[in-house]
Amino acid sequence: MTAVIPNPQSSSIFYPSADEEPVAETHDHLYAILTTLEVLKQHLSDRRATVLADQFLYYAQGFPKLRVAPDVMAIFDVEPGGRDNYKIWEEGQVPRVIFEMTSKSTQDEDLTRKKELYESLEVAEYWLFDPKGEWIEEQLRGYRLRGDTYESIVDNCSEVLQLRLVVEGKLIGFYRQEDGGKLLVPEELAEALREETQLRVEAEEQLEAERQRAEAERQRAEELESILARYREQFGELP
Secondary structure, three states, X not given: OOOOOOOOOHHHOOOOOOOOOOOOOOHHHHHHHHHHHHHHHHHOOXXXXXXXXXXXXXXXXXXXXXXXXXXXXXXXXXXXOOXXXXXXXXXXXXXXXXXXXXOOOOHHHHHOHHHHHHHHHOOOEEEEEOOOOOOOOOOEEEEEEEOOEEEEEOOOEEOOOOEEEEEEOOEEEEEXXXXXXXXXXXXXXXXXXXXXXXXXXXXXXXXXXXXXXXXXXXXXXXXXXXXXXXXXXXXXXXX
């Protein structure tokens, strides 16, 4: 793992939280980043973990130029919530999973510098997703750390996240391994909420209709009883 050497003067060193670079190369890449971020935040909401997107990861104390900005990274055993940047020596944990939304123009960096860096930092899993299919024919490619070397993940299952990853157009679909259930992206969550609301409205309408039918039957029964009572008053009991 890359050494993090304490520096007694590091408190005066400035670690930027942003640069002038765009968040993503295209809308497709940005959308893939944001949906992956939201899905993993949802998945890890009950864990002591955080998920960050396009934020500087500083890995060498006292050297602010030694940094990288993963598209999405999941870190375990740290306080939940956002950060302006992430310093390994302060948090005490290395990201467990990193996603890069790759393209033809970033292919070389993603496969060489970043892959070697994440490998040396002992990031357990490294995933490359090519939304446009520009250079990864299957669009999704994963690596898992075995010893100190990355090996290809052949089944597209994340041991760390306990999720199965599926290419769904220009997005990654995430499915729980224990029951096969899908983690919904924001649009799917909104649609599911609309469907649930519609079903609830329909159920309430059906209950109201049944209540009205029951009320009508009760009123008819009361009217019949009133008619019978008047008959008894005039003619006595029915034979």
